[in-house]
Amino acid sequence: MTSPSHVTPLVFVTGGVVSSLGKGIAAASLAAILESRGLRVTMMKLDPYINVDPGTMSPFQHGEVYVTDDGAETDLDLGHYERYVRTRLSRKNSITTGRIYETVIRKERRGDYLGGTVQVIPHITDEIKRCIVDATDGYDIGLVEVGGTVGDIESLPFLEAIRQLRSERGPESTLFMHLTLVPWIAAAGELKTKPTQHSVKELRSIGIQPDVLLCRSEKPLPDSDRRKIALFTNVPERAVISAVDLDNIYKLPRFFHEQGLDDIVIRRLGLQAGPADLAEWDAVLDASEHPVDEVTIGVVGKYVDHQDAYKSVAEALKHGGLRQRTRVNLRWIESSDVERQGIAALEGVDGILVPGGFGDRGFEGKVLAAKFAREHGIPYFGICYGMQAAVVDYARNVCGLDGANSTENDKHSPHPVIGLITEWRTQSGDVERRSEESDLGGTMRLGLQDQRLKPGTLAREMYGRDVVGERHRHRYEFNNRYRTQLEDAGLVIAAKSMDDLLVEMVELPRDVHPWFLACQAHPEFLSTPRDGHPLFIGFIRAARESKAHANSAPATEVRG
Incomplete structure (x- = not known):
C-alpha cells in the first residue's frame, strides 16, 4: 500500500x-x-x-x-x-x-x-x-x-x-x-x-x-x-x-x-x-425536554411495521418540532389499512405525511390519504411516492381523468400522469409517449440535484431562496404531457429541475388549502437535529396551526 x-x-x-x-x-x-x-x-x-x-x-x-x-x-x-x-x-x-x-x-x-x-x-x-x-x-x-x-x-x-x-x-x-x-x-x-x-x-x-x-x-x-x-x-x-x-x-x-x-x-x-x-x-436537548406544544402526525406508509425503513423521515419530523419546541408524536398508519378502513384510519391527526416507496401494494391507500388531506384542509407533506400519490389523486378527482395512475402500477393506464422519464420526451415543446419497450431503459435518479423554485409559492417561502439542492432516489416522474392540464385545474408546479424538464414540487394555492406540498426528492436526508429542514419545520408549524384552529372552530371542508 x-x-x-x-x-x-x-x-x-x-x-x-x-x-x-x-x-x-x-x-x-x-x-x-x-x-x-x-x-x-x-x-x-x-x-x-x-x-x-x-x-x-x-x-x-x-x-x-x-x-x-x-x-x-x-x-x-x-x-x-x-x-x-x-x-x-x-x-x-x-x-x-x-x-x-x-x-x-x-x-x-x-x-x-x-x-x-x-x-x-x-x-x-x-x-x-x-x-x-x-x-x-x-x-x-x-x-x-x-x-x-x-x-x-x-x-x-x-x-x-x-x-x-x-x-x-x-x-x-x-x-x-x-x-x-x-x-x-x-x-x-x-x-x-x-x-x-x-x-x-x-x-x-x-x-x-x-x-x-x-x-x-x-x-x-x-x-x-x-x-x-x-x-x-x-x-x-x-x-x-x-x-x-x-x-x-x-x-x-x-x-x-x-x-x-x-x-x-x-x-x-x-x-x-x-x-x-x-x-x-x-439546546437540542432543552427543546426536546421542554416542549411548549405537541402535534400528532400520521405517517402513511407501507413498511410501518418496520419503522427503520423510514428512519430519516421520523427523525426529520422530530427535528422540525425541535426548531419550535414542539413534541411530534408519530402515528404509523399502514397504507393498506387505509384501503380497507377508509378515512377512519386517518382521523385525529394534525398533519399527514406520505413517504417514499416502490410497488403497487398500498399505493391506493396513499392516494386516499392525499385526497383526505386535500379535501379537509389537513396539512399534507408528500415525499417521492407521496408526491406521485398526490398527483394521481388530483388527476382523478379534480381533473376528472378516470383511471389516472403511475405506469409503475398500471402500464395500461389511460392517463399515465406518472411514468418513467423514458416513456415520454420533449421535442419542440411537445411531449409524446414512448413505446412500452422503453421501460427497460428506466434508470434511478440518485443524489443531490438542484431545482428552481417558483416565485410566490409556499415552497419558495419555506426555503427563502430561488435554487435549492435535494437528494433524489426514484425512477418515476411527473409526466410532462399532463403539466398544462393539471396546472389549468389549479395544481401549482412549485419547482422544476434546472433544465425545466422535470417537475420537482407541486402544491395547492394558500387560498385553497392552508399547507399542501409534495416533492419528488427526499428532503429528510438533509435534516439534522441542530438545524432542521425548511420543509419539515414549515410542515410542523402548519400542523400546530391546524390543531389550534380545530380546537377553536368547527372543521371546514376544503376542496381543490
Missing part, C-alpha cells in the same frame, strides 16, 4: 455479544464531541454483507436506504453520521463485502495481479485498507465502524484489515473501541460481565486488543463491575465507559463527554484540540 501524505488517526468501532447495540449512534456521538472540539471528522461504515449496496435489499430486512450527495445508496448508519456531524459523506464512506470483491475480481480480470493467485490475504484485505485510507485521508480523525458482531465469519476480512492497519501504522495513530452488552439478569438482580469478557476474548484471538470498551446496559455500570471488566479484558478502568440506555439518543454526546471518552481518544492519538463546546447539543 502507498501511504497518504497525511496519516489520519483512525478509531475503529467494533461490536460484540449481539447485534443492534447501537454502534453507529455511539460512534456518531463520539464524532460529534470531537467535532465540537474543533477537529475535522469523517466517518465510514464497513458492512459485511455480500450485496454491493443495500439499494436492492428489502426494507423489511434492512431498513432505510440512505442516499448521499453523490448518489450512493448506503446503510442507514450514514444517516446517523450526517445527523451528528456536519461532514457531508459520499460513496467512499460506505463499503460492503460485495463491493470489495467486485473491485478485486474486476482487477483480476484486467490482469492487474499479473496472473497471481488472488486470495483474501493480501488482495481482499489490501483493497479494504485502500478504501479506508481513501475515505479518511485529509481529515484530523476518522471513525470507522465495522458492521456485524465479532465472531461472525462475514466480518473476518474487515477485522483482519484493521488489525493490519494497527500493525502498519502503530498504536499512536489507531484506536480500537469495542461496544458490548452487559445484560441485566432480573432473576439474579445484577449485571453480568461474562458476555463482555468472552467478546473481548474473541476479539483478542484474532489479534485485536481493544483500547476502549463501551458497555451497553439497562442499568448504570457500578464501579465494581467496571473494575472487574477492566481486569479481565486488559483495558484501563477509565476506558471502560458506561453506555446505559437513554430515552433520547441526542443525550449521548454529553453523556460520553462527561465520562471523558473524548479525552481518552484525544490523548491516546496525540491530537491537538480545544475544549468541547456542546452548546448546540444542549
